[in-house]
Amino acid sequence: MEKLLDKWVNQTNWNENIASALATFCKLENLEISKKTIFENYIGGEKMANFSEVSRFCTEWGIDHIGLNFVKKHLDNQFLPAFVLMDKYHTVLVIKIKNDEVYFFDGVRGLIQESIDSFFERSMGHIVLVEVGNYKKEAYYQKHVKEENERIKKISDHFSVKIIDHFLTSEECDLLKEKGESLYVRSQVSASEGNGSEISSIRTSSSAFLVQKDSFFDDIRERAAQLINLNKERFESIQLTSYTKGQLYDAHSDAFADYDTDALKEGQRTDTVLVYLNDDYEGGGTFFPYLNKIIKAKKGRAVTWKSLDENGKIDPLGTHGGLPVMNGRKYICNLWARNTDQSNWK
Structure with missing residues (x-):
């Protein structure tokens, strides 16, 4: 299916x-x-x-x-x-x-x-x-398909979504899952009025923040920083997210809206490094609606992209979502970088 x-x-x-x-x-x-x-x-x-x-x-x-x-x-x-x-x-x-x-x-x-x-x-x-039967074929169908393909290619050339396989080993993925297993709570999104976070039907997963001091976590942040040429101190604490059958996250930007003043006090999110911790499930792809791109899970694979454009504004091309899981359980690791040092609140 x-x-x-x-x-x-x-x-x-x-x-x-x-x-x-x-x-x-x-x-x-x-x-x-x-x-x-x-x-x-x-x-x-x-x-x-x-x-x-x-x-x-x-x-x-x-x-x-x-x-x-x-x-x-x-x-x-x-x-x-x-x-x-x-x-x-x-x-x-x-x-x-x-x-x-x-x-x-x-x-x-x-x-x-x-x-x-x-x-x-x-x-x-x-x-x-x-x-269907005998329907009317569109006279300019091939021309329009070619134009659409060229449009998507032009957008994709402008906005880079990078895929890096083997970012984590299978053993490292399993260890991350193990460290977060007892910490999961219902995922939240930024409140509509910018006052903190709230539970919403647009995000039905469970999440766990790995805030404790751990050399393993520091090493992962260091590797993520090298991928996108940033200082590791720009990264928030690692977040793990789990999706079971039917759970999803509707299309969104990882950057904070202007009204989200509470979150912005700690700086704006600029970059995302997403890592798949398993691939033994169906569905649950990472979807970029403006790029017409679905990225499928591969254990240990990292995906990176920017949330802001060259003017520091939220880039709609970075809009993405987690499609519904159809069978099994999906685990991912989120590493979000901000435009300010995050070491004081890890």
Whole structure:
């Protein structure tokens, strides 16, 4: 199932939900209708594109479809793929039913699995069933695909995400996991008003900060500093994060927003070094929505990127997320560097 993520076309803005679902459907079904055309014609302006855009799209491109009141019997592979309205502004593409679970594409969170009962309970009661048949192919499809590929390459050339395999040995990964195992608590995010941190549905993992003095931790920070040419004293305490089945972290920047005055007192985050401590799980890739890039785990692999642009402002290209874990348990190590010395509060 994880290979299906290659078919996912994500949204990067609030009004691209319908376009994301439609473009993913076209990629899944190998339809020659480009992302460019879909994202230019089937998103909202002042208001979010509504569910009727699915029917309009199908009508305009000659795709057989029928809109129905959603009942549980529709959650059957013979009716899939299908578009389901989850709330007023949120449509998903259901692609498979397996072992009483629904597999569907979400514009922000990628491929998700959820129990049939839970999925049906959350839905708004509307579904569009589709059957491709003889559809209208887009005349400029190849041209638009080439332009999109060139656009992504240009962005990727400008913003560097570096992958370094064997940053930690397998034994070092296991030792880090062991040292943090008894320290995990529910992960938090910066509070919306900038006053401390809070638990949020956008981040459902557990985290552990390794704050104690330890030569092993110092050595890891030193190696991370060498990767990105910084002094190791710029790094915060090491954070370990664990994700079990279904847990995720929505797209975000590691840098702090201007309103997050409490966090900024200790300096702004400038760089991230993320290390995968295991790879014996499914899903859970690290996703960069503006780069259209998913990095898969490899035990001991480090990934580095900058959170700020050349003017010291938050760079949206550094936006990233942890996609849902589908099976198993994911462990990562986060090393965040700031623009000030952090040695006083480690």
